[in-house]
Amino acid sequence: MTATQPVLLPAYDHRPGAGPTLVFLHYWGGSARTWDLVVDRLPGRDVLTFDFRGWSRSIGLPGPCTLGQLADDTLAVLAGAGVTDYVLVGHSMGGKVAQLVAATRPAGLRGIVLVGSGPAKPAAQITPEYQEALSHAYDSDESIAGARDHILTATELPASIKAQIATDSRAGADAGRTEWPLHGIAEDITEHTRLISVPALVVAGENDQVEPVDVLRDNLVPYLPQAEFTVIPATGHLIPLEAPADLAHAITAFAPAA
Numbered sequence: 001m002t003a004t005q006p007v008l009l010p011a012y013d014h015r016p017g018a019g020p021t022l023v024f025l026h027y028w029g030g031s032a033r034t035w036d037l038v039v040d041r042l043p044g045r046d047v048l049t050f051d052f053r054g055w056s057r058s059i060g061l062p063g064p065c066t067l068g069q070l071a072d073d074t075l076a077v078l079a080g081a082g083v084t085d086y087v088l089v090g091h092s093m094g095g096k097v098a099q100l101v102a103a104t105r106p107a108g109l110r111g112i113v114l115v116g117s118g119p120a121k122p123a124a125q126i127t128p129e130y131q132e133a134l135s136h137a138y139d140s141d142e143s144i145a146g147a148r149d150h151i152l153t154a155t156e157l158p159a160s161i162k163a164q165i166a167t168d169s170r171a172g173a174d175a176g177r178t179e180w181p182l183h184g185i186a187e188d189i190t191e192h193t194r195l196i197s198v199p200a201l202v203v204a205g206e207n208d209q210v211e212p213v214d215v216l217r218d219n220l221v222p223y224l225p226q227a228e229f230t231v232i233p234a235t236g237h238l239i240p241l242e243a244p245a246d247l248a249h250a251i252t253a254f255a256p257a258a
Contacts, residue, residue: 008061009073009076009077009080010050010051010052010053010057010058010061010073010077011032011050011051011056011057011058012032012048012049012050012051012077012080012081013032013047013048013049013050014046014047014048014081014083015039015045015046015047015048016046017044017045017046017047017257018044018045018046018257018258019046019085019086019257019258020046020085020086020087020110020255020258021046021047021048021083021085021086021087022042022045022046022047022048022086022087022089022251022255023048023049023074023078023083023086023087023088023089024038024039024047024048024049024089024090024091024094025052025070025074025088025089025090025091025094025095025097025098026049026051026052026055026091026093026094027091027092027093027094027116027237027238028092028093028180028181029055029137029138029165029168029169029172030055030091030092030094030168031051031055031056031057031168031171032049032050032051032056032057033049033056033164033168034091034168034238034240034241035049035089035240037161037240037241037244038240038244038247038248038251040244041244041245041248042248042251042252044257045257046083048077048078048081048083048086050077052065052070052073052093052094052097052176053065053069053070053073053176054172054173054175054176054177054179055168055171055172055173055176056168056171059171059172059173059176060173062175063173063175063176063179064175064179065173065175065176065179065180066179066183066184067093067096067097067100067184067187067189068100070093070097071097071100071101071104074088074097074098074101075101075104075106078106078108083108084107084108085108085110086108086109086110087109087110087111087112087113087251087254087255088101088102088109088111088112088113089112089113089115089251090112090113090114090115090117091115091116091117091239091240092115092116092117092118092210092211092237093118093180093184093185094117095114095115095116095117095118096117096118096119096120096184096187096189098112098114098117099112099114099117099120099189099192099193099196100189100192102196102198102200103189103192103193103195103196105195105196105197109198110198110199110255111198111199111200111201111254111255112196112198112199112200112201113200113201113203113250113251113254113255114200114201114202114203114216114220115203115239115240115247116203116204116205116208116210116211116216116237116238116239117202117211117216117220118184118185118211119211119215119216119219119220120188120189120190120192120193120194120219120220120223120224121188121190121219121220121223122185122186122187122188122219123211123215123219126185126186131181131182131185131186132181132182134181134185135177135178135181135182137151137169137181138169138170138172138177141166141170144165144166144169144170145166147169148162148165148166148169149162151209151210151237152165152210152236152237152238153236153237153238153241153242154205154206154207154208154209154234154235154236154237154242155234155235155236155242155243157238157241157242161241165238165241190223193220193223193224194223194225196224196225197225199226199227199228199254200224200225200226200227200228201227201228201229201230201250201251201254202216202220202221202224202227202228202229202230203230203231203232203239203247203250204216204217204229204230204231204232205231205232205235205236205237205239205242205243206231206232206233206234206235207234207235207236208235208236208237208239209236209237210236210237211237213231216229217229228254230250232246232247232250233246
């Protein structure tokens with residue numbers, strides 16, 4: 001008789017509170033703590049955050065780090081944490097993962113919040129040249145600082161948050177760092193997104209250069225069966241770090257505690 005290998009789950013944090021549980025999925029280069037400033041503004045809520053496979057505390061999990069694998073991991077973490085009544089909140093790459101999870105119509109899913117999300121249909125700017133350049137964004141301290149200060153954000157952040165972004169951007173396995181820019185970002189998932197049957201809130205950053213307002217309006221909203229659309233003023237792509245209070249308010253309005 002052979003012993004079955006235990007399934008290794010991504011590292012997660014579950015804070016008990018009032019449901020439905022808010023399940024936060026981070027961006028490419030982020031981590032569970034990307035959501036700390038938002039979670040701090042949701043006192044009393046049941047909250048689940050985790051590090052995607054290939055990132056931060058989950059850096060040791062083997063690849064692949066495909067969107068499909070990250071979606072499977074999300075469902076595995078939910079099962080492991082015993083979460084049965086929840087709303088997915090996905091940022092950027094995490095938003096694309098959230099769409100794939102929601103497309104499977106899992107029991108217990110109430111809704112999805114897509115924050116500066118990768119759209120269902122890739123934008124015209126996602127060319128092979130763009131993908132190749134993006135795959136090197138986190139190669140060095142200099143490239144990370146450049147991406148953070150000139151592309152990812154549109155507001156001035158405290159030094160501690162800038163340092164956190166730099167540390168998290170460096171904490172990726174090769175499979176985690178390359179999969180999104182070279183493959184996931186260019187995946188057309190419109191046929192999956194059309195299958196989503198729960199309400200959705202799409203949150204755009206007014207000055208987001210990565211997933212601009214018009215891209216989300218044209219390449220994501222039309223594929224969702226029932227979507228609200230809101231734009232947070234002045235913020236760039238790192239909405240959870242640049243505008244945590246506005247984002248917490250939008251999430252609470254969409255998915256109030258029971």
